[in-house]
Amino acid sequence: MLLIDIFQAYVDDKVTNKQNMSEILKELNENSYNLFNVITQCEIQCGCIKSYDTLEYELKNINYDQLMKLYINSACDECREKIEAQIGKCILSLTSVCSLCGINIADIFIKEHRNIQHHCSANK
Numbered sequence: 001m002l003l004i005d006i007f008q009a010y011v012d013d014k015v016t017n018k019q020n021m022s023e024i025l026k027e028l029n030e031n032s033y034n035l036f037n038v039i040t041q042c043e044i045q046c047g048c049i050k051s052y053d054t055l056e057y058e059l060k061n062i063n064y065d066q067l068m069k070l071y072i073n074s075a076c077d078e079c080r081e082k083i084e085a086q087i088g089k090c091i092l093s094l095t096s097v098c099s100l101c102g103i104n105i106a107d108i109f110i111k112e113h114r115n116i117q118h119h120c121s122a123n124k
């Protein structure tokens with residue numbers, strides 16, 4: 001059993017079974033919005049996250065490695081903790097959405113991994 005399967009089973013037991021889809025989707029929306037705010041604060045208040053103008057890049061013209069180099073290892077320890085905490089909340093909400101739809105979240109990781117590999121190999 002994968003770690004993420006154990007995580008999903010635990011989330012189902014402790015969280016998902018106590019909420020309905022509407023509540024979880026609202027929570028996911030709030031968590032995504034809060035993640036945006038946390039990252040914006042890190043960028044504006046701390047400055048450790050550099051303000052790359054990624055919008056000028058079109059995803060089709062930049063490969064995954066290049067995109068990740070723009071972001072990885074740019075957050076300071078304090079901001080990293082805030083971002084990780086908020087991403088954790090997003091993952092928790094997404095996991096609950098998966099469970100209410102009868103979807104194994106590990107399957108999504110596998111499929112997305114394949115999609116990214118396909119996308120990157122198509123752009124080489």
Ligand SMILES: [Zn+2]
Nearest residue numbers: 046048076079
């Ligand atoms: Zn920082």
